Amino acid sequence: MSHPMSQKPDTIKHDTLFTTPLDKAARFSFDEQVVACFPDMIRRSVPGYGQVLAMLPIFARRHCKYRQQGDNGQRVSRIYDLGCSLGAASMTLAGEFEPQDLQIKAIDISPAMTSEATTLLNDNYPKHDIEVITADIRDIELEPCDMVILNLTLQFLPAADRVAVLEKIYGALSEGGILVLTEKTHAFDEQYDAWLVERYYDFKRANGYTEMEISGKRNALENVLITDTLDEHHARLSDVGFQRHLTWFQFLNFISIVAFK
Numbered sequence: 521m522s523h524p525m526s527q528k529p530d531t532i533k534h535d536t537l538f539t540t541p542l543d544k545a546a547r548f549s550f551d552e553q554v555v556a557c558f559p560d561m562i563r564r565s566v567p568g569y570g571q572v573l574a575m576l577p578i579f580a581r582r583h584c585k586y587r588q589q590g591d592n593g594q595r596v597s598r599i600y601d602l603g604c605s606l607g608a609a610s611m612t613l614a615g616e617f618e619p620q621d622l623q624i625k626a627i628d629i630s631p632a633m634t635s636e637a638t639t640l641l642n643d644n645y646p647k648h649d650i651e652v653i654t655a656d657i658r659d660i661e662l663e664p665c666d667m668v669i670l671n672l673t674l675q676f677l678p679a680a681d682r683v684a685v686l687e688k689i690y691g692a693l694s695e696g697g698i699l700v701l702t703e704k705t706h707a708f709d710e711q712y713d714a715w716l717v718e719r720y721y722d723f724k725r726a727n728g729y730t731e732m733e734i735s736g737k738r739n740a741l742e743n744v745l746i747t748d749t750l751d752e753h754h755a756r757l758s759d760v761g762f763q764r765h766l767t768w769f770q771f772l773n774f775i776s777i778v779a780f781k
């Protein structure tokens with residue numbers, strides 16, 4: 521399987537966003553500048569990003585049982601990709617399923633992201649039923665579905681809004697369906713956390729980021745990307761009704777949980 525974002529390599533810019541000193545107060549935002557280098561940025565900044573994506577079709581194969589009614593009346597599996605950015609998760613799924621088997625709804629609040637995601641998904645998978653929607657995932661209603669993907673998205677919502685989004689997902693999932701929740705976390709223990717953060721910066725250095733880029737991005741993400749601990753994630757999933765949820769992936773401070781309906 522080719523990497524989902526390797527389809528248009530000539531148009532992907534190298535991430536140089538934090539190579540020059542910036543206004544210290546500048547907040548990170550998913551604007552056109554980030555969109556242009558996003559595949560490079562996320563690959564170099566998120567340990568295990570490609571490995572997590574590659575497992576999504578494998579999970580879908582086991583948990584999507586064509587229970588939903590498609591727009592044309594036939595049975596399909598409906599999958600939500602919430603905070604889809606450029607649609608990498610949707611792209612990976614489309615690549616492994618026949619067009620008639622899936623209905624994908626990919627949602628992101630950033631118009632710069634959804635505009636580019638629409639082009640990428642339509643160009644690569646014109647026959648698939650993929651709808652890209654520009655919306656806040658806190659506001660939308662979810663239709664009955666078999667799989668929900670929150671790949672590095674919940675961490676960008678205000679902490680107070682996270683329960684309501686997860687409750688909505690729990691309510692929409694069919695029996696046997698799954699939520700895949702991937703997040704950056706922090707460790708409760710300060711020493712473990714310091715170790716993980718330092719090794720994460722080593723990971724970034726190994727991927728070519730300089731000290732200025734690392735500290736610039738850290739400042740820009742302050743109060744924008746707000747991490748929970750792994751325990752907080754599991755407690756919240758229990759609170760909204762999920763009786764079974766398992767950490768299936770961890771790479772430094774990045775984790776992925778599967779929650780079973």
Ligand SMILES: Nc1ncnc2c1ncn2[C@@H]1O[C@H](C[S@+](CC[C@H]([NH3+])C(=O)[O-])CC(=O)[O-])[C@@H](O)[C@H]1O
Binds near residue numbers: 655
């Ligand atoms: N309230 C919101 N509603 C909708 N979208 C939102 C909201 N808040 C933030 N976003 C969107 O969540 C995405 C987070 S990136 C996801 C990567 C992708 N899942 C991937 O598999 O490549 C992760 C990262 O950059 O670390 C951005 O596109 C935001 O616009």
Ligand SMILES: O=C(O)C(=O)Cc1ccccc1
Binds near residue numbers: 562565566737738741
């Ligand atoms: O780069 C970081 O520090 C991260 O936590 C990952 C990331 C990747 C892409 C956008 C925002 C955060």
